[in-house]
Amino acid sequence: MAGATFWKQVTSLxxxxxxxxxxxxxxxxxxxxxxSEWMVNYKANYIDQGSSKPxxxxxxxxxxxxxxxxxxxxxxxxxxxxxxxxxxxxx
Numbered sequence: 801m802a803g804a805t806f807w808k809q810v811t812s813l814x815x816x817x818x819x820x821x822x823x824x825x826x827x828x829x830x831x832x833x834x835x836s837e838w839m840v841n842y843k844a845n846y847i848d849q850g851s852s853k854p855x856x857x858x859x860x861x862x863x864x865x866x867x868x869x870x871x872x873x874x875x876x877x878x879x880x881x882x883x884x885x886x887x888x889x890x891x
Contacts, residue, residue, distance in 0.1 A: 802834070 806825075813821055846853045 810818060810821065842854075845851075
């Protein structure tokens with residue numbers, strides 16, 4: 801719900817007020833505090849309860865991470881194969 805509150809506050813500001821608001825609210829200290837709170841809540845809600853959600857999260861986000869990391873190499877390979885198919889080089 802914090803994200804919805806943050807978004808409402810940002811959308812209520814004028815455009816020229818947004819950078820100053822972000823500088824004052826989006827800080828390293830706030831990020832660390834929010835992340836710590838999120839981890840405590842996640843542990844209490846899922847890990848301590850014996851839920852399978854943490855395992856599903858690791859699998860799902862692991863797949864997304866591996867796709868994001870490997871995508872640039874696959875894209876370069878695809879472009880090189882297209883160039884070779886047009887007769888511009890060896891593949």
